[in-house]
Amino acid sequence: MVVSSRRQLLTGVRMVGALTLASRVLGMLRDMAMAALFGLAGGGVMDALAIALWVPNFFRRLFGEGTLAASYLPVLTETLQRDRKTAWKLVSVSFVWLALVLAVLVLAGEALCVAVMAYGNASPRGSLVAGLMATLLPYAVLVCLTAHVAATLHALSHFAAPALAPVVLNILWLAAIGFVAPGFAPDKRAQAYALAACIVAAGLVQLGMQIPPLWRRGFRFDYDWRRGRETFLRVIHRLGPMLFGLTVTQLNTLADVLLAWGFSAPRGATVWLPWSGTRVAYPMELGAPAAVYYGERLYQFPVGILGIAVATVIFPALSRHAARGDSRRIARDLSLGLRLVLFLSVPASVGLLLLADPLARLLFEHGEFTPRDTSRTARMISGYAIGVWAFCALPMLIRGFYALGEWRTPVRVGMGIVGLNLILSGLLMWPLAANGLAVSTSLAACAHAMVLAWMFSRGAARLPWRGLSRTLRQTAMATAAMSAACFATQQVAPQSPGLPGDVWRVLLPLAAATLAYWVVHRALGGREGYLWAGRYRGRRR
Numbered sequence: 001m002v003v004s005s006r007r008q009l010l011t012g013v014r015m016v017g018a019l020t021l022a023s024r025v026l027g028m029l030r031d032m033a034m035a036a037l038f039g040l041a042g043g044g045v046m047d048a049l050a051i052a053l054w055v056p057n058f059f060r061r062l063f064g065e066g067t068l069a070a071s072y073l074p075v076l077t078e079t080l081q082r083d084r085k086t087a088w089k090l091v092s093v094s095f096v097w098l099a100l101v102l103a104v105l106v107l108a109g110e111a112l113c114v115a116v117m118a119y120g121n122a123s124p125r126g127s128l129v130a131g132l133m134a135t136l137l138p139y140a141v142l143v144c145l146t147a148h149v150a151a152t153l154h155a156l157s158h159f160a161a162p163a164l165a166p167v168v169l170n171i172l173w174l175a176a177i178g179f180v181a182p183g184f185a186p187d188k189r190a191q192a193y194a195l196a197a198c199i200v201a202a203g204l205v206q207l208g209m210q211i212p213p214l215w216r217r218g219f220r221f222d223y224d225w226r227r228g229r230e231t232f233l234r235v236i237h238r239l240g241p242m243l244f245g246l247t248v249t250q251l252n253t254l255a256d257v258l259l260a261w262g263f264s265a266p267r268g269a270t271v272w273l274p275w276s277g278t279r280v281a282y283p284m285e286l287g288a289p290a291a292v293y294y295g296e297r298l299y300q301f302p303v304g305i306l307g308i309a310v311a312t313v314i315f316p317a318l319s320r321h322a323a324r325g326d327s328r329r330i331a332r333d334l335s336l337g338l339r340l341v342l343f344l345s346v347p348a349s350v351g352l353l354l355l356a357d358p359l360a361r362l363l364f365e366h367g368e369f370t371p372r373d374t375s376r377t378a379r380m381i382s383g384y385a386i387g388v389w390a391f392c393a394l395p396m397l398i399r400g401f402y403a404l405g406e407w408r409t410p411v412r413v414g415m416g417i418v419g420l421n422l423i424l425s426g427l428l429m430w431p432l433a434a435n436g437l438a439v440s441t442s443l444a445a446c447a448h449a450m451v452l453a454w455m456f457s458r459g460a461a462r463l464p465w466r467g468l469s470r471t472l473r474q475t476a477m478a479t480a481a482m483s484a485a486c487f488a489t490q491q492v493a494p495q496s497p498g499l500p501g502d503v504w505r506v507l508l509p510l511a512a513a514t515l516a517y518w519v520v521h522r523a524l525g526g527r528e529g530y531l532w533a534g535r536y537r538g539r540r541r
Contacts, residue, residue: 034177
């Protein structure tokens with residue numbers, strides 16, 4: 001039974017990981033196309049679009065990858081084990097109320113955006129942000145409803161359709177950049193509005209494709225407030241406390257975006273500091289919010305494939321163990337997830353750091369994106385790369401607490417981490433410019449992950465540290481060998497200009513690093529690679 005459960009879990013991880021990889025690759029192509037279309041700082045259009053996109057992205061991460069699943073899925077899993085008819089009532093009631101609440105929030109947001117554009121004294125830069133945000137707000141409703149249906153499918157152990165939805169989104173987004181936006185050239189503002197409208201349309205497609213697999217698994221809409229109220233209120237009771245715990249990284253990224261927006265100006269501009277009686281140069285230039293966006297997109301690539309994919313599959317299993325009161329199996333499965341993630345996220349973190357500049361050049365330096373934009377973006381990638389392993393581990397650690405019904409610890413620790421990030425950002429953005437924001441967010445995430453792992457093992461369920469420490473030791477040694485191979489290959493890689501040279505400067509070091517990492521890790525007795533591949537049948541650690 002244990003072996004079968006583990007095999008099912010690993011199969012789900014591999015399937016979701018593969019679809020997430022496809023989505024992230026398409027997302028990278030999408031960002032390359034956006035960079036070529038808008039550049040980094042040109043006219044401030046990409047800055048405005050990056051801020052406007054943050055709202056639906058926040059809702060996607062909050063509900064699609066975070067709080068909704070953490071509060072709703074355990075209650076639904078427990079209800080499904082007792083009575084499916086009651087479970088369908090919970091699904092129906094929660095869907096309706098989620099739609100109503102989100103509709104009210106979006107209408108309020110639309111009114112605020114319209115007021116800013118019509119009656120406010122916003123600059124053209126601020127009006128563009130408000131207009132794009134008003135266009136994109138309906139997508140926030142659609143992505144949340146999609147996440148609700150996806151979480152229901154996860155509780156039914158169906159992961160394919162939810163993991164495929166982002167793939168479809170990115171395909172439609174790319175189509176909009178390639179076929180719709182050029183029709184509004186050369187007006188970059190009009191192109192941004194056209195792209196925003198296409199994203200909303202893609203949200204409708206995402207939601208629609210989740211319904212058929214849910215229907216095939218027996219769901220029938222049954223809104224019965226009287227009978228579904230009790231379980232729904234249990235979800236709401238969990239939702240509030242969890243809201244903060246799972247959004248710490250998103251709040252820190254929001255701080256990055258807002259600080260980049262508020263403390264950036266055209267080159268050479270100065271700001272008056274009343275407490276010092278002097279004028280000083282702004283710490284960041286126009287394009288800083290866009291640099292944050294592109295840097296975040298790069299570090300989110302491994303986070304989505306590793307951290308979110310593994311946490312998505314493992315959380316239903318953790319919830320089932322918690323419903324049975326089996327803390328030993330919670331610790332075992334959480335440890336397995338952490339080992340799988342650390343095996344790939346630690347080398348991914350170091351690899352992004354080493355390849356930040358050639359990656360940024362290959363991916364973004366096209367069209368309106370200049371070599372100077374590449375240099376600025378590469379520094380952001382380097383800053384975020386420091387914390388990739390922590391960004392990947394955090395979704396699972398927090399879900400481990402929530403599976404046990406323990407929300408206070410993640411909230412308390414999260415409050416401290418948000419404060420730490422703000423302090424570090426204030427200290428680092430002046431000497432390091434926009435890169436200081438990325439470094440502060442990464443350092444805060446590292447502290448967050450280490451504190452939560454220690455507190456989970458001490459108070460919730462003791463983690464098997466022997467297996468984790470072995471994985472960390474093997475991973476560190478293999479990563480050191482990988483770094484040496486990557487650095488050595490960078491020195492001999494072709495330096496020819498143009499796209500072929502850019503490709504070789506990424507692919508050759510990447511291939512050498514991957515080979516060195518795999519060979520050394522396997523020579524040290526590492527088994528996590530075989531777990532990912534589904535070929536390992538050895539003794540459970």
